[in-house]
Amino acid sequence: MEPITAKAADILGFLQPDEVVRALDGRLGRVHARQRLGIEDEHETQAFGQGLTFVHLENIPLSRAILHVLLRISGIYWRGVENARKIELRRNVISSSRIDPAFDGFAILHLSDLHADMSARAMRRVAEIASGLSYDLCVLTGDYRGETFGPYVSCVRELGELRDALKGDIFAVLGNHDSIRMVPDLERMGVKFLLNENVALARGDARIYLAGVDDAHFYRVDNIEKATTGIPDDGYSILLSHTPEIYRQAAHAGFDLMLSGHTHGGQICLPGGIPVTLESNLPRRMGRGPWRYGEMAGYTSAGAGSCIVPVRFNCPPEMTLHVLRTSA
Incomplete structure (x- = not known):
């Protein structure tokens, strides 16, 4: 079936809640499906004690208000807003x-942490850059989503517009801001989710394997063992995980490459790109850009969008273009 475009999605309308449950x-x-929905319903607004970190600032409305006030008082708020629109294209071999x-x-185009409904202008720039790129997979x-709970229709509409600027196959995983209820509508638009699953990518008789796990940071519904099912030991394999915090498990499971996001690179950093916080249980060297753990290569995207407050500093x-190269 041909992927549904954003305009077609507008005509068809979004699935109703009971239709979403049946689709899942x-x-x-x-x-x-019922376990995943139940976990989400019980924990989506929890600020303390859930997931890999104890405190989740994105689930505390007061934290956003305090940051807004502090940034406005300091006089740098609008500079941060402007910084958040300046998407950089990074290349990684x-x-x-x-x-x-x-x-x-x-070539793999890697997009992360779009927070599309609160980063609309950044999304326009992502679409503009992507439309001029050549790549094999996205x-x-x-x-x-910008919030960690509540409506997601505006987010999906923004993603639909971005989808029109992307070429070829698109594979995705969920993050801690995302609802599993988003999946059916996004898959109708041609975005294929890997929910503790994998797929073989073919070029002639050759294969590489792309796997993805459900959110491992907040909902803790990742299952690497299930995601590796059917991947041969001699097959080059890539893991998509929203958070890089499961890097040890991924490396010991035999993955060759792990692509992640979640950290925003800190989003608000000191001069020199030193993050104030990464909001994760992770060595700082893995907080942004390329890294290695054992035999596994990794890359943590700083993300294209912003959350909590729509600003970036340092x-x-x-958006990242990864290129695979065969070495001797």
Whole structure:
């Protein structure tokens, strides 16, 4: 079936709540779907004690108000807003002897932390840059919504507009800001989610494997063992995870490359790009850009959008073009 474009999605309308539940039952299986929905309903607004970190500032409305006041009093708020619109295109080369020569030069466009409904102007710039790029695959590593709870229709509409600027296959995972209820509408638009699943990518007789896990940071519904099912030991494999915090599990599971986001690179950083906080249990060297753990390469995107407050300081928003290279 041909992917539904944003305009077609507007004509068809969004699925109703009961239709979403039925779609998720069919997509995940009834037990998995009801468990996932139940976990989300119980915890989506929880500010303390849930997930990999104890405190979740994004779930505390007062934290946003305090940051807004402080930034406005300091006189730098509007400079931060302007910074948040200046998307940078970063390029990252990944070399490995395990990459089949057929995939030498394979390009992956990586978008993360779009927070599309509160970063609309940044999304226009992402679409503008993406429309002029050549790549083989697009991956999205979560956090599409600005809030962590509540309505998501405006977010999905923004993503629909961005979808029109993207080419080819698009694979995605969910982040801690996202509702599982978003999945059916986004998949109707041609965004394929990997919910503890994997897919083989083919070039002739050669294969590489792309896996994705459900949110591991807040909802803790990731299952790496399930995500690796069917991936051969000699197959080059890439893991999409919203958070890089599960880097140890991913490396020990045999993944060659892990693509993530979540940290925003700090979003508000000191001069020199030193993050005030990464809001994660993660070594700072893994908070932004390329890194390595054991035999596994990794990349943490600083994200294209902003959350809590729509500003950035000393940490430009980014979209990333990863290029696979076969090494001797």
